[in-house]
Amino acid sequence: MKPSEIVSALELLLEVRQPVFLWGAPGVGKSQVVAQVAAEHGMELVDIRAVLLDPVDLRGIPRIDDAGNAVWCPPSFLPRSGRGILFLDELNTAPPLVQAACYQLILDRKLGEYELPEDWTIVAAGNRESDRAVTHRMPSALANRMIHLDFDPDLDDWLAWAERTGVEPKLRAFLRFRPKLLHAFDPKKSEKAFPSPRSWEFASRIIAADRPARITHALLKGAVGEAAAAECIGFLKIYDELPDAEAMLADPGGVRIPDDPAVIYAMCESVAREASDETMSSLAVLAARMPVEFSVLLMRDAAAVEPSIVETEAFQGWARANHEVLVS
Template sequence: MRPTEIKKALELLVPLGQPAFVWGAPGVGKSQIVAQTARLLGRELVDLRAVLLDPVDLRGIPKIGQDDVARWCPPSFLPRCGSGILFLDELNAAPPLVQAACYQLVLDRKLGEYELPAGWTVVAAGNRESDRAVTHRMPSALANRFVHLDFEPSVEDWIAWAQQENMPEELVAFIRFRPSLLHCFDPSGPEKAFPSPRTWEYAGRIVQSRPEEALEYALLKGTVGEGAAAEFTGFCRLCRDLPEPEAVLAAPDSAPVPEEPAVLYALCEALARAMNPATMDGLVRYASRLPAEFGVLLVRGAAARDKAVLDSGAFTRWATANAQVLF
């Protein structure tokens, strides 16, 4: 399932109180999707790393009451009121005894004398055994208590997220140009760093800080791996030699049109970000001079950033002239 589909599934399951387990490779963004769902639903999020817990951590400790009867004191991290998501991250990496301690919590919403409040839902996540991450086989009794969702990275979803988060335009353009590098994970490989949605986010923060060139490559190599870092830094050098987007939009009929696909990807991303309603006519005129697929990419990118573009006369004329490409 794509990230947007995972989010829709959680938006349905969480209000129902139905436990769900999100499976996916390292770095694809499982934890982030759960956090986004909690924010969207207006619910609190309690994030527990199950791998760091002991069975007694969940049950708490006993105390003797005035009636000389021992009662369990649940830990402070378990919710007691309100509504939210109790997120058991890396659950299948936890020791079997910790997983066993979760049986009752997941199915019966209880743990000893503790009871999960009515407004709370258990969601868990973990890596697949095939990813060769640290995992323990999940007992069937626990697995049967969840709705299982398989997380698959999506270039389109990641680009939409990256634009919303104002990731560097050269990074967004690079992932458009080399979509296979969004997530390139070989479980049998020796590399410590590899491209993933999570590490590309780290890479974007590094690029935004504008380190010197040699340091930038070293940092990117340690973030997304040597091969991806080499391709990305080369791509960035091309991007930084592009004409100013404002100059292109000011003279759309005479501005040069690059021939290299990599440069066109970068220029389309830069123009889409620089566009405003006043320059929409110039953007459409320049888009008409580009190869058809890049013209569509440019106009769609502009529309994604400002929906008002769709109501402009310039867009209507362009869409009419390019109907055979759009539909």
């Protein structure tokens, strides 16, 4: 399931307080989506890294009560009130005894004397065994206590998130051009760095820092791997050599439309960020001169930047001219 579908599934499962396990390759954004859902619904998030726990940590330590009985004192990180998500991240990375300690908590919402508050839901996540990450096989008794969802990265979902969070526009344009590089993890290779939604977020910060090209290249190589870094650096050079966006919009009928798809992707990203009711006429002229797939891309991005442009006469004229493409 792509991230937006995972979000919808989590919202339903939170309503019925059904435990769920998210399976996905390293770096696809599992924990980030859980945090997003919690924030959007005003829920508290308690993030527990199961791999850091000992088997006794969840149950707590015993004390002697006034009657001389041993009573377990659960740890302070377990919630006592409110509404939220208890997130057991990297659960299948934890040793089998730690996973066993989660049995009762996940199924019965209890652990010794501790009881999970009514408005809390358990969500767990981990890497797949096929990813060759450090994992322990999940016991069937634990697996049967949860709904299992496969988490797959999706470019459109990532781009929407990247737009909201201010990921470097140059990088968004590059991944539109090379969508297969959003997540290119091969468990058979021993590379330490590889492209993933998480590592591209790192790359965005590196690019935005605007250091010398040699330093930027080295850092990108360390974030996303040598091959992806080389392609990204090549694209950034193209992007930086484009005319200024304001200059292109000042002469939309005269600016040269390049033949190289990489350059057109870069051009679309650059001018779309200038979208407004005032620039819409120029955007429409420029879009009309582009190949139809790039024309649609430009207008879609422009509308995402400034939704009001869809009400302008220039946008509606462009939409009428491209009606067959838009409804297909």
